[in-house]
Amino acid sequence: MAKRKYIFVTGGVMSGVGKGVATASIGKILQSRGHKITAVKIDPYVNVDAGTMNPTEHGEVFVLDDGGECDQDLGNYERFLDRNFSRLNSLTTGSVYLSVINKERALKYKGRCVEVVPHIPLQVIEDLNAAADHDKADIVLVEIGGTVGEYQNILFLETIRFLKLAHPDDVITILVSYLPMRNRDNELKTKPTQYAVRTLNSTGIQPDMILARAPLPLDNKRREKIALNCNLSIEDVISAPEVDDVYEIPIQLDKAGVADRLSKKLGLTKRKRDMKEWTRFVGKIKRLKKEVRIGIVGKYFGTGDFILSDSYLSVIESVKYASYALGVKPKIDWVDAGKWKTLNQYDGIIVPGGFGSRDIEGKIRAIRYAREKKVPFLGLCYGMQLATIEFARNVAGLRGANSTEIDKKTRYPVIDVIPDQKEKLEKAKYGGTMRLGAYPAVLGRETIAANAYGKRKISERHRHRYEVNPEYIKKLESKGLVFSGKSPDGILMEIAELPKKKHPFFLGTQFHPELKSRPMSPHPLFLAFIKAALK
């Protein structure tokens, strides 16, 4: 195997400038040249994983096949690179410290004094190599969360310095920066980027390349200015202006010469690139005219639009891929759970996953609307559980039916805690203990689900503690609800649907199909849902 190379992506000036997509895009263009890439996200927070965080804090919790609960950027990496990653691809301050402390307790440091420096950076290096070994990667892309200059990520920057010292020719640091624009004269301002580089320099790191995110393309004058003040050659100051769709970014960076520059710096063997499929995909998106209108009934609205869309990122992307494949452009709206009356403007309604009791009755009302008005409906995890509750209450006559997550004393607990989850909740063992990751399911013959998948054995990713209460399955089935997907032992209900003659498309999944949609291979259930919405 060739010598392992490391590319670190750091952020400057402000957060939210698209570091995750930039990292995924760099991965894409290197992958398109035949390199084996792995991508690791390092988050500076102390939570051991993202599973214990509210999505309004850090965006959606992305779940991997192995059950790792990660930052949403892992979703970007999987979608752009069309790969399944493992929990090794996600590190946090908490996970790294935990490893070090566990080793110390096991006397693995052989009586030495264990110190933040060097032991934390050394642990990070060990973890990065473990991810690379697992993926047999020759290039490790590492995105460091937060921005340079924060105390929180200083030990991760120290990791770069350590690695560079040991392998000067194999380590690259990229700074993704932002150039604000003064509207009066459309001038992009370079000073904040210069400060960010100074800050990075003060940690002993010189960036090898700057990706200048900005509302407009960067002119040569400003590129020269940044190059001169930040010790770079002008070719390494990359103009990365706003684009209509994030999927254009790999093409943008490739055209700007990023892959060529990186290959040269790292001494990678020169290979021809193949971006044909991706370019075709992006070209197609740009030409779409006809719209499909999808309402997502959610609750993580609190903090402004961008947080909201981050909370449901994979759902949005899944809607996009399915729509693109069917030659339409999705127009996605956020519907406040209380405002179900506005639902008549949508071709399809999605009720995504969630936790707790807030806005539940509004969501159930929205599901009832979709069922009675025969609007295509897709329920994801909590959405499936709530659809089961709605059906129990309004079709099966179980008035007051509920989930014990919402009402412990409900007369009809049609959704109840999974038996082995009960103890975990009682002992407050919350972190990493849900039913997580990929589990197989078997689909019923001649069902909407089986038709959509075109097969009867599937594997999907999960994240839940509650399930359809086995005691109510017979009753619900006798009233017409079809459990078209079940765990192989037949105990856990994985998909609930209404038969085609009753409703054009009414289907809920206990799992999260949105976690497995990819740009070129939209998820079959999203595809079937959008198809129904177009009718």
Ligand code: GLN
């Ligand atoms: N709150 C529900 C459960 O724990 C659904 C979880 C989800 O939507 N991810 O089972």
